[in-house]
Amino acid sequence: MRIITTNVFVDDQSRALDFYTDVLGFEKKTDLPAGEHRWLTVVSPSSRDGVELLLEPSDHPAVGTFKAALVGDGIPYASFAVDDVVAEHTRMTALGVRFVQPPTTMGAVTVAVFDDTCGNLIQIASM
Template structure:
């Protein structure tokens, strides 16, 4: 068994698609109309055949409440691995990404947290 899709709730699918592709550099794998919304998945350019990230609309009241509460408490919605966190941090800052936590060492990892502009905090980690 392996993970093939992981969802992240987003407030606006178009805004999320632009942020995750233009700012973060993910590749759009699927963009399929499903009525009012779309099935939009992204992949890492480093592993195009790997796990996909689904940009899931937060339209359900429970999804919206969950997203708002973890954001308010400063809890990242998901985590992405990076090879060099300082280089990635600088690259993202140059693209206008706003960080809520700069690269910080915590035991055997270094992590940073940014706002994805779509209702989520995202953590990047260098192991």
């Protein structure tokens, strides 16, 4: 068994695609019609055959409450590995990304948390 796709719920798939590719640096892998939405995935450019991140519409009635609860409690929906959290924080801040937690070192791990503009908090981490 292996993970091939995971998701993040997004308010607007086109805006999410722009943010996740232009700002975060992922690459679009799949973009197929799926009813009124799209099966839209991105991948890491260093692992095009790795885990795909599905930019899934937030249409289900429970999703809004779920996302609001996580954001309200400051809980990231997902965590992405980076080589250097401080460098990524600097790069992303220059692009206008709003961080809700600056780089914070906790033992061997450094993390930071940002708003993905699609209703989620996302954590970046490096060891």
